[in-house]
Amino acid sequence: MGQSTQTTQKGLIRGIRRWDLVAVAINGTIGAGIFGLPSKAYALVGPYSLIAFIVCALVVGLIVGATGSFVWALVFIGVIALIGAASYIFIVGDIKRIEL
Numbered sequence: 001m002g003q004s005t006q007t008t009q010k011g012l013i014r015g016i017r018r019w020d021l022v023a024v025a026i027n028g029t030i031g032a033g034i035f036g037l038p039s040k041a042y043a044l045v046g047p048y049s050l051i052a053f054i055v056c057a058l059v060v061g062l063i064v065g066a067t068g069s070f071v072w073a074l075v076f077i078g079v080i081a082l083i084g085a086a087s088y089i090f091i092v093g094d095i096k097r098i099e100l
Helices: 018-067 070-091
Strands: none
Touching: 018 070
C-alpha cells in the first residue's frame, strides 16, 4: 500500500470566500445602523431621541400587527417623511445643508 503524498493543513484557512465577504458587508451595514443612527439622532434631538425611537417602534408594530405586513409600515413612514419634507419646504423655504 502506498503512502499519500498530500499533506493536510490543520488550523484556520487563510482566505475569504464570497459568502464571507457578503457577511462582512451585511455586518458593517447593520452595525453602522445600530450604532451610528442613534448617536446622530441624539446629537440632533438630545434626550428626546429615545422617545422618538420608542414611538416609531410602537407605530410600526401597530401597523404590522393590524395589517400583517411590513409593506404598509414602510408606506406609512414614506408618507410621513414626504409630508415632513413638503411642509418644511413650503413653510421654511430653501433647504440648506446643515454642517454638524
